[in-house]
Amino acid sequence: MLSMKNLSRIYRTDTVETHALRDFSLEVGEGEFVSVTGPSGSGKSTFLNIAGLLEEYTDGSYELDGRNVATLNDRERSRLRNEKIGFIFQSFNLIPELDVFDNVDVPLRYRGFTASERARRIEKVLDTVGLASRRKHLPSQLSGGQQQRVAIARALAGEPRFLLADEPTGNLDSRMADSVMDLLCDIHSKGTTIIMVTHEPTLATRAERNIFVRDGQICVGELPLELAAAASA
Ligand SMILES: Nc1ncnc2c1ncn2[C@@H]1O[C@H](COP(=O)(O)OP(=O)(O)OP(=O)(O)O)[C@@H](O)[C@H]1O
Numbered sequence: 001m002l003s004m005k006n007l008s009r010i011y012r013t014d015t016v017e018t019h020a021l022r023d024f025s026l027e028v029g030e031g032e033f034v035s036v037t038g039p040s041g042s043g044k045s046t047f048l049n050i051a052g053l054l055e056e057y058t059d060g061s062y063e064l065d066g067r068n069v070a071t072l073n074d075r076e077r078s079r080l081r082n083e084k085i086g087f088i089f090q091s092f093n094l095i096p097e098l099d100v101f102d103n104v105d106v107p108l109r110y111r112g113f114t115a116s117e118r119a120r121r122i123e124k125v126l127d128t129v130g131l132a133s134r135r136k137h138l139p140s141q142l143s144g145g146q147q148q149r150v151a152i153a154r155a156l157a158g159e160p161r162f163l164l165a166d167e168p169t170g171n172l173d174s175r176m177a178d179s180v181m182d183l184l185c186d187i188h189s190k191g192t193t194i195i196m197v198t199h200e201p202t203l204a205t206r207a208e209r210n211i212f213v214r215d216g217q218i219c220v221g222e223l224p225l226e227l228a229a230a231a232s233a
Pocket of ligand 1: 011012018019020038039040041042043044045046047
């Protein structure tokens with residue numbers, strides 16, 4: 001359902017050309033849970049942003065859910081992104097003035113659902129992430145782990161096929177990180193396809209498949225030592 005072939009992404013400034021991705025080919029099937037690791041600056045976020053249609057690529061081909069991304073106009077791209085993809089970021093990106101319920105409501109309003117349909121979906125996802133009793137709390141009244149759960153609820157409320165997570169546990173202590181990972185595994189077991197970028201080898205090995213990226217390329221058949229150690233632990 002996600003197919004990238006020989007993708008490249010070059011950032012150009014007046015003086016420097018950065019090859020953030022080069023010859024990057026990847027297939028992710030329906031229902032997979034893939035983690036992406038690699039050194040800082042290796043291209044992980046660039047890959048995730050292109051996968052999520054937030055960023056353009058320079059060359060190669062990308063098909064998402066059978067659609068050739070290069071043929072889409074801006075409106076079609078936004079629509080595909082809103083309907084099929086949920087995002088989770090390291091910094092939870094909640095709106096501080098809105099309570100939990102209204103934060104989760106934000107993307108649903110864009111989709112044009114009725115108020116009753118939105119309320120049904122919000123109650124359901126808050127239940128999924130274990131925060132139904134906190135619906136009237138502001139983000140500042142929640143722990144970091146709870147805030148990330150709200151962000152996950154917001155990403156799930158539109159019932160996306162794809163969940164893209166960029167360092168979702170990066171701002172959390174290990175106990176909260178584990179509980180967010182438990183939640184992602186649970187969401188995956190119910191059928192959502194997940195791609196997660198992480199620096200944490202122990203978290204990466206909880207996915208079904210790990211991709212290791214170095215210098216903008218996937219390293220095939222190479223498991224870094226720390227990942228191999230975490231996998232056998
Ligand atoms: N907007 C941009 N303009 C120019 N260069 C960029 C831009 N965004 C990223 N890069 C460069 O592209 C390369 C890949 O960056 P990217 O953010 O994808 O790496 P990363 O693996 O996610 O890093 P980290 O683990 O530190 O978040 C880096 O060399 C970075 O400096």
